Amino acid sequence: MPFTLATWNINSVRLRAGLVERLLRDEGPDVLCLQECKSPVEKMPDFSALGYPYRIARGQKGYNGVAILSRLPIEDAGEMDFAALGHARHVAGRLENGVTIHNFYVPAGGDVPDRAVNEKFGQKLDYLTGMRDWFHGDRPGKSILVGDLNIAPREDDVWNHKQLLKIVSHTPIEVDHLAQAQEAGGWVDITRADIPDGPLYSWWSYRAKDWSAADKGRRLDHVWATGDIAAAGHSSRILRDARGWEQPSDHAPVFATFDL
Template structure:
């Protein structure tokens, strides 16, 4: 079985329904994982998605904030959702594909502006969320699994536009990177995107604050696709759909793709 998966922080699925439909029509991934849907599950506009063949959805919704969803052409088995760090946020959902592969879709807290949990509660919540993820994966020892989402951390030096300038900026601080790699080690996860694209600057997010995001190109790779080591070698074709960042009224994130032959 071969399938293509995409992950995208859509920054409101209702506001940007037309962008989701454009992606589904033009790129036609078999599975699309969305983050920051900002919608209760019953308000997600599924009719248009179903008309394009995406008849299956597993979601974890929240009015106005957070929210994650998995859309699929293939049947999905709901595998639940976890409330990491006990925040009461809709940040995780999991689903099983017909081939038995489980997809975990995460929206990790952004962490605010100050990388110090003593003065910034949001940064502490982010670290606690990552710690709970690592604990969960150590206990569960996942196999035949894929993890995707906006993890809100750009771990490598070439995942940001300027490593030296970014080391004290939330999303690229050493403590966050260490926490993310702890999650990766705990679940025996491998970074599919960087296995396919091992060298060079690579971004999936560009700030709305930039007047010309494309020319300035001050990006970060915050969106990830991982797989457990038992299936990671089956992944190929990784790419970031950078042009989507320039669509009309875009999300500040671009979709990330990978194909799996499992």
């Protein structure tokens, strides 16, 4: 049976519960993975009335937080605390068909791409190294990885490659760390497998007066799958319109369907 999955950095699930409801009603993904929920689990909104009775989440007050909402039965498959940050940045769930879904919120990394003067940038690199080492040691299979990975890896994943080479999220060292994690797990970038050519963005800064006209975007949000099921992924898309909803997140949801 095919199922559709979406990933979205919601930037406060309590503040934007109405937007989540709109997405669930209008788009109806079978599974929705949220990042930057900014809430303890017990205070996260309940979306079961919309047909999503299953939720797996890790939260903390005011920061980070990840959640998996599902209308398909799903069991908690744990979490990892890479770089020992003590942050709610990863949670996993396992569907009845045996597919494990990993939901990640990789650290943003601050403003200066130099770990010597910016602790947050070092934490980001260490987090990615932790992901790489985990995948090396316990190579995943029949798995999907989604989330805000806070890196736009390709030249056409940013509005201006040359200008962003020294900007956190597109620096060569970050792209290399992400590539090592991807290679270690045998992950396939489903979005780019489906849409291989041309600019593709999922994030636009709040600082732009007219984000759509300026279109200075970056593809920070990703859907990956292990090689054994990657061929089952299709129908990838980014719901750009959601960035223009009232009081929006600065991220747009990313979708993919899997025939599994």
